[in-house]
Amino acid sequence: MSKPIEKVMSAPDAVKRFVNDGDHLIIGNYTVGTCMELVFEIIRQGKKGFTLYSQSGILDVELLVAAGAVERLVATYVLRSGGRNGGSAVERALQDGSLQIEDYTNYNYNARLMAGMHGFSFMQVFEGIMVTDLFKKRSFMGEDKYRVIKCPYTGKDVVTVPAANPDVCIVHVQRADKFGNAQYWGAIGSVPAAALASKRIIITCEEIVDTEIIRSSPHHTIIPAFRADAVIEVPWGAHPTEVVGHYNQDKLMWGLFIMAAAGGKRLQAWMDEWVFNCQDRQAYIDHYVERFGSGRLQKLVAKPLYSAPANYGSAFHSTWDANGKDRGTGLTMEEIENLLEERGLLHD
Amino acid sequence: MSKPIEKVMSAPDAVKRFVNDGDHLIIGNYTVGTCMELVFEIIRQGKKGFTLYSQSGILDVELLVAAGAVERLVATYVLRSGGRNGGSAVERALQDGSLQIEDYTNYNYNARLMAGMHGFSFMQVFEGIMVTDLFKKRSFMGEDKYRVIKCPYTGKDVVTVPAANPDVCIVHVQRADKFGNAQYWGAIGSVPAAALASKRIIITCEEIVDTEIIRSSPHHTIIPAFRADAVIEVPWGAHPTEVVGHYNQDKLMWGLFIMAAAGGKRLQAWMDEWVFNCQDRQAYIDHYVERFGSGRLQKLVAKPLYSAPANYGSAFHSTWDANGKDRGTGLTMEEIENLLEERGLLHD
């Protein structure tokens, strides 16, 4: 393995090194705890030409599309602000021809990632899709969007989707260690699959913790260190979306964004204020406090509600008992070495 | 859903109700924490004619085969006692023609369960298997053991295995609630897939805990209540195998079993003593203490080593703030009801 073992760096460095123009880029998060700071940084650096994958597009997709960074969108659900009379950056980009979209169901989209994560070239989906326009209307994926094969056991039609292996996944989690072991809990959705299907993984987290914390709770680890490329500690990194155990959704900022999203100029103004004029997440939070007061942020901070721990205990953690005897044979090291000598088992 | 909501019953009742002669029976556990008491009870009740699935056969498979309960075995790894000069119940049953075996790799076996768990009719496996005798030599599954299709995207050969949906899974876990939510941690192996692929699920656990414990740590739940058929609290239910956080493998009893397994008569004597002459797990443990002393058991008891908890906290858990005002509108209930009246929104 050629990756450095410690993956801690800054968000600008991570985006510079691991996100390229024209990449297939996937938002790892699903509605909750979205990797907002990485989205902001990608926009600040002017990266573009993406094929963007998103399970459920909210601010993340709107901002990247509004920034003109996305050419193709693989989606299941996009944001629409303000009902029939409203709009969205996605709608405007479709209308002016600058964006192509390929629609899937949540499950179909996830199946593409599951195939990618496991190294398969395709995954089965449910046959009912064949009667819908999801199946019948195709955009940039053409024939490959869905294909139909015969089950070798039942002879029935099986609908397939092709594997997705995005170039880079950006994802926000609760905690990680400096090696890149990332822990996430709450609504699992497609988060692990999005990360593991991807070629490169950039992780922001609310806190970088000692590796002992990670190693004591391995069932919460969704990305093992050897798959991670970058780890960045970004408190409030998902604001205005929420992070389970850290802070709630900020309905004020969310509302301001939603109102802005309905119109192109308003959205541009929002981005100027919150993305371009804030050089990093700390500047963004400082600006927020200046605009709205620290009390509003403080109100969002989660009160602790801890999971019941799992006991990983064992009766002992050494071969040798308190009297220095091997638990198996009841012998001390000296006795063992003498025995090996006696039996003629030692060579030099 | 017609199942009763509370699933607690005795092991004899559970086996009587949910295990039938001729069933496809699967051992949910994988080497560690094996559901020994359920295996013992199935043997005590003289159930037979099984097609048995086991990821890694140890005492469980040996005992069921030695009891003459198994006609067909789907396996990846079977126990062999004592090297070349030893033997096993499986070997003896193959030699006398009373048992048929279908060999898979660990991954192929697990792929059959993944297909079954997800409702697919088949699952992809890795193409390298085609050069081996696992692919070429087939037993009771015949042509279906593996089939080869073309990938609709790459045109390459894709090897498939058929879904497995066993009639009943028996499985031991650390803790469960009375509704059947079962939590397991440690080596995940194929444990969740074995349970969830099956039509019925019988769970033994070291402890039945308050449902609040379960609900605080949902990431450890491998079987949701609506899939469970029976829950039985059986402390030491996996002895002589180990249960993470509860007790270590008992090398004394394990050793006695291994020595017995090499010969049919010795194994029968072991079963007479430990299975047939002990009416339940408590009697088995009592007999153990009588034979070997309680000190030996005590030495196996795990010392606690708890996982770092996950914080599921939120800023608030009620729509109403401490002053009785709705957090969204800042109004009291009375003010809201007056407003609805004023705006003419109320009907009767």
Added chain:
Amino acid sequence: MTKKYTLDELLIIAVAREIHDYDNVILGIGLPTTAGALAKALHAPQANLMMEAGMIDFEPVIPPNHIADVMACKGYACATDLFTAFTMTYRGFVDICFLGVGQIDKFGNLNTTSIGDYYKPDLRLPGSGGAADFISYSKRTILTMRGGEFVEELEYFTSPGYLGGGNERDRSGLFPQGSGPAKLITQKGIFEFDPVTKEIVLASIHPRISVKDVQKDVPWELKISETLAETKPPSDAEINFIRDFAPAAAMGRALASEIGFANLIKELEARGKIQ
């Protein structure tokens, strides 16, 4: 004497009554989550509420913000992933699900994707999300509509109802026998589907709504049930639960937003943060 109610409350309560005790329930966001919380509190205490993001058996204590909002409850029994939440549906373990409607045709087929040319849409709606797969494989589906429309022909076919009507859905072999939309609930009435033709039928009408009021939204001659009933009004317990659990849902989205926004401005002004 019963308490007075809003039309939003009537709709939520009609939805809640579709959930039976012991049901495995997939809830969508908004109205169904409040309905699910109501059902669990009042008449279906053992209903298993689930979300496609992988939350199994959750009990919301506040209305969830979205489909992946575990902070709206104090714990849930099992965290699974989205893939498994859907394959569990495909296997037949989901008794009932709820979908919102953008456009609906005579046979309960739905569009929630786009209006106009799909490739250059006049209106881009959210899309399928979980809808197409849930209505395909859940045993029953309850549709709800606020702001959607009845149309002769969908502009995009997102989610399958009864296809061309009659037994076409069952005959296709693509769906579990007997599945499909069971009811459509709007602020005017409750619709069912004719057991033979599968055409939508007005089955129950809310108090003070006339058949004409309903017909004017429907571009074909709407079938009316021979046993057309008036929707049973909400009980005090139902109304009180909704107001306590989700006052914004009781008020309706427009009013709740208006007052919420005013409240925010007031708070910011008080802190000198808005001039």
Added chain:
Amino acid sequence: MTKKYTLDELLIIAVAREIHDYDNVILGIGLPTTAGALAKALHAPQANLMMEAGMIDFEPVIPPNHIADVMACKGYACATDLFTAFTMTYRGFVDICFLGVGQIDKFGNLNTTSIGDYYKPDLRLPGSGGAADFISYSKRTILTMRGGEFVEELEYFTSPGYLGGGNERDRSGLFPQGSGPAKLITQKGIFEFDPVTKEIVLASIHPRISVKDVQKDVPWELKISETLAETKPPSDAEINFIRDFAPAAAMGRALASEIGFANLIKELEARGKIQ
């Protein structure tokens, strides 16, 4: 002056030396776990030790009892499932794995399933377990043999080495290019595979073993490397680590069992539990 060592220790140490720093390592049970612990302690501190039961990055503090023994370590970095552990291998993320040998042929193909007629075997061995898939998709595979045998023809083909030799494995298109068994390590020597013919070649011989000793186990004329070397003896640090970590492994299975059993009898007698 170096410490004296047992043949079991020599074998384990030779295996450990195959693990490089930063390797993603799949360990099987027994000898490889001790070798993995040794490598991590002495020369490959950043090696990622994994087990197919789904343990990623574990550091054993005692020798594991089996392939799913998390009680042998104090925590591990990630718990995944068996399916994912194998698909991760298929995708090329595993640098090295270790397999034990029942029967091995000239081109490194393996039998760990049965001897005699497969359907009515003379000897039923354990089976494939993870072996066939790991040797297929790991970048390198190290074979170890204690008690196994070299044969002209396998009685059951469990796990693919170089098939019929030459470039047949690579040419088949079924395996990653360049994968396959890299070495076979026994208590007598270390074997490699000819880069062109893929036939097994004796590359290194343990101290005090003659080529004749090795040849007598092999039913064909064994190829000997032109650069045949003597295996580098263990260092004191290596020997001390093994004895401390796994005294039973140092002693060898037969002796450890004999003494362990005697110890048990003594203990039970002392407590009056055996007459």
